[in-house]
Amino acid sequence: MRTAGTARYALGGLGVLLIGIGVRLVVAEPDPAGVLLWLAGALVLHDGILAPLVLAVGLLLVGRRHRGTLRGALVVAGGLVLVTLPLLVRPGEPPNPSALPLPYGRNLAIVLAVVAAGTTARVLVRRRRERAQRDDGDAEGAGGAGDGGAGGGRGDGDD
Amino acid sequence: MDVMTLRPRPTPPSAFRPPSFAGRLHDARTATAVGRWLGAAFAVCFVTGLVSHYLQHPPDWAAGRLPSRPVWGYRLTQGLHVATGLAAIVLLLVKLWTVYPRLFVWPPVRSWRHALERLSVAVLVAAALFQVLTGLLNIVEWYPWPFSFVPVHFAVAWIATGSILLHLAVKAPEIRAHWGRRSEGTLALPAEDVRDRRSLLLGTGAAVAAVTVTTVGQAFTPLKALDLLAPRHPDHGPQGLPVNRTAAAAGVSASGLAAWRLEVTGPRPYTLTLAALRAMPRAAARLPIACVEGWSVDAHWEGVPVRELVERAGGRPGRDGVRVVSMETAGAYRVTEMGADYAGDPLSLLALTLNGQVLSLDHGFPARIIVPNRPGVLQTKWVHRLEVL
Numbered sequence: 001m002r003t004a005g006t007a008r009y010a011l012g013g014l015g016v017l018l019i020g021i022g023v024r025l026v027v028a029e030p031d032p033a034g035v036l037l038w039l040a041g042a043l044v045l046h047d048g049i050l051a052p053l054v055l056a057v058g059l060l061l062v063g064r065r066h067r068g069t070l071r072g073a074l075v076v077a078g079g080l081v082l083v084t085l086p087l088l089v090r091p092g093e094p095p096n097p098s099a100l101p102l103p104y105g106r107n108l109a110i111v112l113a114v115v116a117a118g119t120t121a122r123v124l125v126r127r128r129r130e131r132a133q134r135d136d137g138d139a140e141g142a143g144g145a146g147d148g149g150a151g152g153g154r155g156d157g158d159d
Numbered sequence: 160m161d162v163m164t165l166r167p168r169p170t171p172p173s174a175f176r177p178p179s180f181a182g183r184l185h186d187a188r189t190a191t192a193v194g195r196w197l198g199a200a201f202a203v204c205f206v207t208g209l210v211s212h213y214l215q216h217p218p219d220w221a222a223g224r225l226p227s228r229p230v231w232g233y234r235l236t237q238g239l240h241v242a243t244g245l246a247a248i249v250l251l252l253v254k255l256w257t258v259y260p261r262l263f264v265w266p267p268v269r270s271w272r273h274a275l276e277r278l279s280v281a282v283l284v285a286a287a288l289f290q291v292l293t294g295l296l297n298i299v300e301w302y303p304w305p306f307s308f309v310p311v312h313f314a315v316a317w318i319a320t321g322s323i324l325l326h327l328a329v330k331a332p333e334i335r336a337h338w339g340r341r342s343e344g345t346l347a348l349p350a351e352d353v354r355d356r357r358s359l360l361l362g363t364g365a366a367v368a369a370v371t372v373t374t375v376g377q378a379f380t381p382l383k384a385l386d387l388l389a390p391r392h393p394d395h396g397p398q399g400l401p402v403n404r405t406a407a408a409a410g411v412s413a414s415g416l417a418a419w420r421l422e423v424t425g426p427r428p429y430t431l432t433l434a435a436l437r438a439m440p441r442a443a444a445r446l447p448i449a450c451v452e453g454w455s456v457d458a459h460w461e462g463v464p465v466r467e468l469v470e471r472a473g474g475r476p477g478r479d480g481v482r483v484v485s486m487e488t489a490g491a492y493r494v495t496e497m498g499a500d501y502a503g504d505p506l507s508l509l510a511l512t513l514n515g516q517v518l519s520l521d522h523g524f525p526a527r528i529i530v531p532n533r534p535g536v537l538q539t540k541w542v543h544r545l546e547v548l
Binding site for chain 1: 301
């Protein structure tokens, strides 16, 4: 126990040391206040805007059937949109013809369409499986099979 | 620290009532399950970032000893750096979603220790968000901030990594209690959340996979057909190869090259015309151009081995380094240096052709450096002078 405690303090101490190195490097910059502003800005942007927005979208899914699948689809789509957004809204011309050469708006639309199609297919398959299970269950007098099964991902608990 | 334990909480005055969260999965098991992947991603980014930093800005004692092998070393580390950083965007946001309710714990500060812990978490979150945001904007070459990207991304990487280590130390008991599916803390959580949690983790994994598959082709060329959303594509650029700095941007023009000569200094200095350089014994190499911004492409290069040029100037290949001077009028990389290992590597070329064609102006005509395991910015183009050191 004592060694675990020591290791824990050593790890924390190492962390503080690295933070110190980073702070020294930031302070040595010509405009440390600008860095601080952007650090705080990132925090505010996330905690004040992005996270509440995501939670609000999450509220829309409460109690829906296939909530897990829909949530997964939104996480996938959200990740793709975030990664592509800078490419779409970046002001000015790309610095050279080989930078940002792709039609990103069109490509994002294609990828999101694939996500939507995959989600729809998954919902349909699950719906059919549920119906089959229900029919089986009626025949055997047993309720819907609980969990487990194909690793393809159960767990769309509709809470 | 003790959000998971139920204890009577003081009721805040109604005017300041923080939001309450009825949703599930804002728990330590979910945080641990996502957090360890996020931690691994940040570790990869930190290490690969350091690799690039010290290859580009080696301390004096190491400058002459950097290894020119493996050939694909820089390509791998920088491809990983950016791919992992992109994956970390998804992981970070899911992790923060999981722990978001803790932002509103009441009372906001219970003790000095609690205040310090909250401050350290604020530093961690700010630094982590800052790193993925600045990294993401850097790869699209968008610099809306008042500071210089490279040194600040490097500096904040230390803060982010340090805060992660500190966070791991602070949370160690909770992490241990929620590490496995059968860990004591995990089992104490509502059993009905298990399926829901698995579903969330699957969704997160799918998002990481989707982001990776649609971008990693910019470095991992077998997947280039799926490179739909990356800032670069291996096939897009002059002579089918991307560039970072065009001749126009570097202030190099065809007319300015009319009187081009290659000057090589050393114990026995000499000057070569382009025809004389072309007449020297040539070698070929398949080497990647790999950019710190995460894209890379293999190409077939032909030219005169740097070691031949060094030897002809009376230098000792494998023991002497080389300073390379470009014709570009300005820029941080107009003059670069390579250590003895690079200069002595038989694959290191003063290249004259790319994929069987004479170099285009944007790729460094008439001659450019191409060396294994080196950052793209140090593969100096428009070379007109080599100094044996």
